[in-house]
Each structure stands twice: as structure tokens, then as C-alpha cells.
Amino acid sequence: MRPTATLDWTAICPLDRLDPDRGVAALVDGVQVALFRTGGELYAVDNLDPVGGAYVMSRGIVGSRKGMPTLASPLHKQVYDLRTxxxxxxxxxxxxxxEARCRDGLVEVRLRQEQ
Known part of the structure; x- marks a missing residue:
């Protein structure tokens, strides 16, 4: 399925196409985004590893630390809080x-310009 824009949200794929605790990469308005479904929540982050400089975060390891959902870089194993x-x-x-959400069975992402 090709991403389509709806106002400022972009539809990525049906929710059932996202395997729990596995990442997928999507191109949203020219930005590579890593999308995750874990613990009943959806998370979207840049696919660019800020330490290694490669677009690989969608292949990272999903886990948890002290009850928070985490993502470990597949390159150097730095761990990130998926919520923040x-x-x-x-x-x-x-x-x-x-921002990531599920609407009418479709996963949608809205880019944030600044963190």
C-alpha cells in the first residue's frame, strides 16, 4: 500500500500489517520513519540512527526497561525510550x-518538525 496524505496525517498501512514488536520503515513526506506496534501502542520515530548515521532504526530491537517501551539501535545498541x-x-x-495513530483500521503518521 502506498502512503497517502489526509490533511497532515499520512496513511501508512493496515494495522494488521504491523507485527507486534517488529519495526517497519515508511517514507512520509520525504522523511524515513520507523514505525512500531508494541504493548498495544503505536510509536513512530525517525529511521535515522543519531549515533551511527544510518537509516536502520526500523530494524532495531524492541524491548522494555523499567516498564517503558524501548528501542535498541541495531548498530551500536544504544537504547531509546519510544515514548520520548x-x-x-x-x-x-x-x-x-x-505522532502515530490507528484510524478506521489504518495506521497513520503525522510528522513533527521539531523535537
Missing amino acids: GQCLDLPGVALRRH
Whole structure:
């Protein structure tokens, strides 16, 4: 399914196409986004690893730390809080988060310009 824009939300795919605790990459208005479905929630972050500089975050390892949903970079294993984008291992490093929702069975993403 090709992403389509609806106002400022972009439809990505049906919810059932997202495997729990596995990431997928999507191109939203020219921005690579990593999308995750975990713990009954949807999370969207930039696909760019801020430490390694490669577009690989959709292949990261989903987990949890002290009850918070996390994502570990597949390159250098830094762990990020999926709710905030903050790196739990390196102060001052963060993933840009975006809004994600499910509407009428479709996963939609709205980009955030600034964090």
C-alpha cells in the first residue's frame, strides 16, 4: 500500500500489517520513519540512527526497561525510550518522535518538525 496524505496525517498501512514488536520503515513526506506496534501502542520515530548515521532504526530491537517501551539501535545498541525518543545510554542524544495513530483500521503518521 502506498502512503497517502489526509490533511497532515499520512496513511501508512493496515494495522494488521504491523507485527507486534517488529519495526517497519515508511517514507512520509520525504522523511524515513520507523514505525512500531508494541504493548498495544503505536510509536513512530525517525529511521535515522543519531549515533551511527544510518537509516536502520526500523530494524532495531524492541524491548522494555523499567516498564517503558524501548528501542535498541541495531548498530551500536544504544537504547531509546519510544515514548520520548530520549537515549537512555547517552545523555543529550534523541530520536525525533512523530505522532502515530490507528484510524478506521489504518495506521497513520503525522510528522513533527521539531523535537
